[in-house]
Amino acid sequence: MSIAELIALVAAAGSVLGGGGFFVARATVRAAQATARANEAVASIQATPQAKAQDFAVLQATVDRVDRENDGLRTRQSRLEALLRAFASTTDRWASQMRRAGIEPEPPHPLVDDYNRTGV
Numbered sequence: 001m002s003i004a005e006l007i008a009l010v011a012a013a014g015s016v017l018g019g020g021g022f023f024v025a026r027a028t029v030r031a032a033q034a035t036a037r038a039n040e041a042v043a044s045i046q047a048t049p050q051a052k053a054q055d056f057a058v059l060q061a062t063v064d065r066v067d068r069e070n071d072g073l074r075t076r077q078s079r080l081e082a083l084l085r086a087f088a089s090t091t092d093r094w095a096s097q098m099r100r101a102g103i104e105p106e107p108p109h110p111l112v113d114d115y116n117r118t119g120v
Contacts (some may be wrong), residue, residue, distance in 0.1 A: 095105045108116065 098105050107113070
């Protein structure tokens with residue numbers, strides 16, 4: 001039974017029982033309160049997906065930003081690795097030239113020595 005039907009039923013009962021204006025008024029107020037609560041619940045339910053969609057949009061924007069930053073970092077790292085390989089090749093060639101000329105190069109930096117020993 002809908003709220004409107006309930007109000008009509010209470011009003012009809014009040015009329016049959018001798019007017020009952022007070023009871024009809026109370027029922028009308030209660031029905032209005034129930035309608036207001038129902039409308040608030042519907043609004044809350046309808047707002048929840050919208051709020052979740054907004055949260056998802058923020059999350060998606062964050063993921064996109066992090067992906068762009070990671071792509072930039074990967075590109076920079078790749079360039080640095082290429083530069084390091086080129087520099088290592090160049091210094092190795094220079095060290096070989098020095099040895100052929102009878103000049104012993106100075107020992108490598110401890111980090112370079114550690115890399116040569118471990119490969120890491």
